[in-house]
Amino acid sequence: MRIIKNIGQYFGEIFHAIKSLLTGMKITGYYFFHPKEIVTQQYPENRDTLKMFDRFRGEVVLIHDSNNEHRCTGCSACELACPNGTIEIINKKEIDPETGKSTKAIDQFVYHLSMCTFCNLCIIACPTDAIKMAQTFEHSVFDRSKLTKVLNNPGSKLMPGIRE
Amino acid sequence: MSTEQTVLGNETQEYFINMGPQHPSTHGVLRLLLTLDGEIIRKVEPHMGYIHRSIEKMCEKDSYQQIVHLTDRMDYLSCHINNEAVCLTVEMGLQLEIPERVKVIRTIISELTRLASHQLWWGVMGMDLGAITGFLYGFRDRELITDIFEETCGARLTMNYNVPGGLMFDIHPNFQKRTKEFLAYFKKKLPEYEELLTGNVIFEERTKGIGYISKEDVISYGVTGPSGRGSGFACDIRKLHPYSAYDRVEFKEILYNEGDSYARYMVRMDEMKESMHIIDQLIDNIPEGDYKAKTKAVIKLPAGEYYQRVETARGELGVYIISDNKKSPYRVKFRSPGFSNLSALDTMAKGCKIADLVAMMSTLDLVIPDIDR
Amino acid sequence: MILLNFSIYDFSDFINSIDTWLVETFSPTIGHLIGLVLVGTCFLLFTALLGLSLVYIERKVCAFFQQRLGPMRVGPFGTAQTIADIIKLIFKESLITKQSDKFLFNLAAFVIMMAPFIVLSAIPFAKGLQALDMDIGLFFIISVSSIGVTGILLAGWSSNNKYSLIGAMRSGAQIVSYELSVAISLMTIVILTGSLQLSEIIASQSNGWWIFKGNIPAIIAFVIYIIASTAETNRGPFDMAEAESEITAGFHTEYSGIKFAYFFLAEYVNFFIISAVGATVFFGGWMPLHIGDATFFNNAMDFIPPIIWFFGKVAVIMYFLMWFKWTFPRLRIDQLLTLEWKYLLPISIVNLLLMSIVALKGWHW
Numbered sequence: 068m069r070i071i072k073n074i075g076q077y078f079g080e081i082f083h084a085i086k087s088l089l090t091g092m093k094i095t096g097y098y099f100f101h102p103k104e105i106v107t108q109q110y111p112e113n114r115d116t117l118k119m120f121d122r123f124r125g126e127v128v129l130i131h132d133s134n135n136e137h138r139c140t141g142c143s144a145c146e147l148a149c150p151n152g153t154i155e156i157i158n159k160k161e162i163d164p165e166t167g168k169s170t171k172a173i174d175q176f177v178y179h180l181s182m183c184t185f186c187n188l189c190i191i192a193c194p195t196d197a198i199k200m201a202q203t204f205e206h207s208v209f210d211r212s213k214l215t216k217v218l219n220n221p222g223s224k225l226m227p228g229i230r231e
Numbered sequence: 232m233s234t235e236q237t238v239l240g241n242e243t244q245e246y247f248i249n250m251g252p253q254h255p256s257t258h259g260v261l262r263l264l265l266t267l268d269g270e271i272i273r274k275v276e277p278h279m280g281y282i283h284r285s286i287e288k289m290c291e292k293d294s295y296q297q298i299v300h301l302t303d304r305m306d307y308l309s310c311h312i313n314n315e316a317v318c319l320t321v322e323m324g325l326q327l328e329i330p331e332r333v334k335v336i337r338t339i340i341s342e343l344t345r346l347a348s349h350q351l352w353w354g355v356m357g358m359d360l361g362a363i364t365g366f367l368y369g370f371r372d373r374e375l376i377t378d379i380f381e382e383t384c385g386a387r388l389t390m391n392y393n394v395p396g397g398l399m400f401d402i403h404p405n406f407q408k409r410t411k412e413f414l415a416y417f418k419k420k421l422p423e424y425e426e427l428l429t430g431n432v433i434f435e436e437r438t439k440g441i442g443y444i445s446k447e448d449v450i451s452y453g454v455t456g457p458s459g460r461g462s463g464f465a466c467d468i469r470k471l472h473p474y475s476a477y478d479r480v481e482f483k484e485i486l487y488n489e490g491d492s493y494a495r496y497m498v499r500m501d502e503m504k505e506s507m508h509i510i511d512q513l514i515d516n517i518p519e520g521d522y523k524a525k526t527k528a529v530i531k532l533p534a535g536e537y538y539q540r541v542e543t544a545r546g547e548l549g550v551y552i553i554s555d556n557k558k559s560p561y562r563v564k565f566r567s568p569g570f571s572n573l574s575a576l577d578t579m580a581k582g583c584k585i586a587d588l589v590a591m592m593s594t595l596d597l598v599i600p601d602i603d604r
Numbered sequence: 605m606i607l608l609n610f611s612i613y614d615f616s617d618f619i620n621s622i623d624t625w626l627v628e629t630f631s632p633t634i635g636h637l638i639g640l641v642l643v644g645t646c647f648l649l650f651t652a653l654l655g656l657s658l659v660y661i662e663r664k665v666c667a668f669f670q671q672r673l674g675p676m677r678v679g680p681f682g683t684a685q686t687i688a689d690i691i692k693l694i695f696k697e698s699l700i701t702k703q704s705d706k707f708l709f710n711l712a713a714f715v716i717m718m719a720p721f722i723v724l725s726a727i728p729f730a731k732g733l734q735a736l737d738m739d740i741g742l743f744f745i746i747s748v749s750s751i752g753v754t755g756i757l758l759a760g761w762s763s764n765n766k767y768s769l770i771g772a773m774r775s776g777a778q779i780v781s782y783e784l785s786v787a788i789s790l791m792t793i794v795i796l797t798g799s800l801q802l803s804e805i806i807a808s809q810s811n812g813w814w815i816f817k818g819n820i821p822a823i824i825a826f827v828i829y830i831i832a833s834t835a836e837t838n839r840g841p842f843d844m845a846e847a848e849s850e851i852t853a854g855f856h857t858e859y860s861g862i863k864f865a866y867f868f869l870a871e872y873v874n875f876f877i878i879s880a881v882g883a884t885v886f887f888g889g890w891m892p893l894h895i896g897d898a899t900f901f902n903n904a905m906d907f908i909p910p911i912i913w914f915f916g917k918v919a920v921i922m923y924f925l926m927w928f929k930w931t932f933p934r935l936r937i938d939q940l941l942t943l944e945w946k947y948l949l950p951i952s953i954v955n956l957l958l959m960s961i962v963a964l965k966g967w968h969w
């Protein structure tokens with residue numbers, strides 16, 4: 068009796084095993100015959116249709132309007148907020164042509180993309196919303212020094228009315 | 232002379248093998264020094280420090296807002312939960328009242344993070360056992376969660392969405408819709424996972440009864456999370472010390488008593504269902520309100536010691552902050568789950584084969600940057 | 605004159621006419637020698653082509669199982685991908701580990717190529733397209749294909765790397781045990797054919813393939829053959845010898861460049877061989893699908909050239925083997941041996957007995 072039971076068990080195991088293997092094969096087989104379900108994309112080819120989400124943090128940019136004016140007062144709040152020294156604000160003295168008083172204005176907004184962790188702290192720290200995150204993500208370059216950028220356009224000025 | 236003779240006399244000799252720091256299945260730069268007898272493991276000695284970045288030390292010079300983003304880089308698969316842990320600690324120190332909306336959103340995103348982490352773990356587990364196809368399926372589904380994160384938080388992996396006092400910004404208008412779509416999708420796909428691995432006879436053979444660790448050992452090693460619950464150790468912080476919105480949702484703490492690789496596997500599989508159940512309850516009930524409580528620009532914790540623990544996808548993460556009322560903490564210590572879980576590996580692996588070790592490490596779900604910090 | 609004899613349905617006249625032409629033009633010795641060199645070159649080319657196309661096909665098939673596109677960049681649909689890979693491998697530096705046994709290290713790569721190359725000569729590709737039609741053809745294939753394990757052991761030993769050694773030892777144990785099941789399951793069909801000569805095995809299937817004619821034991825034998833031969837060629841789910849998540853790449857961990865390509869090529873040629881032998885013994889090789897003496901149906905089937913039948917059958921078997929590989933987790937080495945010694949071997953021996961009874965009683969068709 069025991070032998071028969073054991074033999075039954077032996078074959079039962081085999082059938083159970085084969086059944087479980089076939090269930091797995093059903094899944095992979097389904098995907099093989101449904102190439103429509105393929106999820107991968109061909110990246111550089113689909114560049115034109117590829118759109119990042121608008122909150123995606125690609126790199127920090129300084130917003131300039133059409134008059135080549137920005138809103139950065141050079142207050143250095145972003146520099147302080149940044150955990151890893153990615154931003155360097157270099158200020159210069161500027162004589163206000165109307166009042167004749169000397170004020171502080173940014174000379175260079177230096178941004179080391181290679182050090183940025185895209186934590187967004189600088190953006191929320193900025194009191195005048197002068198900077199934002201751009202959605203670019205193709206940052207690779209052949210020379211590391213290219214990753215150090217000056218964000219303010221040459222000749223750009225502070226938007227009037229921001230300082231107040 | 233005598234050792235040579237035993238070798239000649241058909242005795243086997245133990246030998247060492249370095250598994251890692253560059254090895255496909257240590258998933259990072261972990262080095263395991265194995266003492267082997269043929270294929271049988273006699274001893275496993277983990278050697279760490281290959282990816283030590285002294286995050287705890289860095290915290291001592293950073294402001295509390297900046298600390299949060301460093302924790303993204305510990306256990307990168309549950310980064311949101313790490314962020315939340317720091318924020319909760321700071322909020323506790325400041326005795327801030329957090330808006331309900333924030334609590335609910337944090338809970339939803341935490342559970343999504345847990346889901347994503349478990350999906351990736353499932354895929355990697357399959358890959359470690361040789362079923363590479365599962366890896367791609369796991370990633371396929373995880374991709375949808377990272378899309379949700381990307382839309383709302385702006386990043387796919389290191390999200391840094393929490394700030395002390397609340398959230399960095401409000402959820403995206405599409406968040407609820409996308410999450411619901413994902414849940415509907417994933418409820419259909421989860422059975423696929425089970426058919427592909429769980430019931431598979433080869434998989435069962437490879438995991439059942441392998442890597443046993445008793446409840447006593449689990450407790451004495453401090454193994455937490457799904458790995459601990461696989462041995463029947465009820466250690467779910469979400470149940471024991473509910474934080475955020477966990478006190479108002481209904482979910483089961485998954486416990487298995489077998490203590491083997493298969494039990495640890497099953498805990499995570501069931502946890503995925505529970506996570507979806509939690510999100511189901513909350514996603515339509517996000518209260519209106521602010522997404523952030525008012526905080527000062529420079530946060531100074533009152534002098535004292537603060538400890539808060541949360542349940543990450545890997546286990547109990549504890550954040551211990553000593554403050555001396557400056558803008559940076561005096562000392563920060565993270566009790567990371569991976570470190571304690573790894574310590575149990577030797578007990579589990581004794582007498583098993585190399586292939587079992589790989590399966591065991593998978594079921595411990597180690598993330599190396601979490602161990603080293 | 606030679607080309608006149610060419611027919612896609614029967615290559616024997618064509619081959620014979622080349623042979624006679626060679627012998628007539630040169631002296632008999634030189635003619636035969638040239639013939640040998642010609643055949644060798646054909647096989648070399650065939651192996652290279654086989655390796656290239658199989659690697660591409662496997663990558664594509666695997667990609668489709670995994671919801672991916674697979675290689676798409678080089679050439680249309682990535683068809684030139686493997687050629688690019690080969691070029692890359694040729695130009696790679698061929699590294700040799702310190703203190704490795706350099707002679708054996710280099711030898712292993714050639715030994716491992718040798719076995720499948722010799723076996724290929726006994727495979728009947730189509731009617732009359734077979735280099736060696738020995739009366740012990742099947743026995744020859746079984747015995748020669750086990751030379752390959754020497755290469756694996758040599759590679760593992762000479763690499764001076766513990767991972768390689770573990771891999772080599774695993775595969776040694778694996779191949780030696782699974783050969784038994786492969787041989788016995790093939791013998792099950794030999795009982796019916798009464799001959800080890802491959803051409804006769806095929807001829808005996810002119811009124812139906814053995815998998816249909818041979819009753820249940822033939823189906824069991826086929827299943828066992830498929831499992832055991834996958835294991836013998838170290839393919840997933842039995843790829844213990846090169847389990848990348850456990851022992852990195854097993855016995856070929858230390859090989860690089862073109863020597864690594866040899867291992868890769870040998871693996872795929874072996875893969876082809878097991879499918880080809882399976883197709884020949886169980887599915888009639890190049891023999892078109894015939895049902896008893898349904899003349900009309902048989903003639904219609906004969907219209908498809910045998911070489912297409914052969915490669916078609918091989919492709920179907922290969923597809924199933926790939927399906928296995930890309931679905932299942934890997935076994936552990938002791939479970940692998942358990943499977944062989946506790947399940948496959950006893951079953952195949954009982955099956956052999958069953959087949960003998962079937963053959964004696966004439967229960968097959």
Ligand code: SF4
Nearest residue numbers: 149183184186187189
């Ligand atoms: S995103 Fe973070 S790391 Fe980058 S510049 Fe802003 S604050 Fe610094």
Ligand code: SF4
Nearest residue numbers: 139140142143145193
């Ligand atoms: S970007 Fe904003 S925070 Fe930074 S210096 Fe300019 S105004 Fe200040």
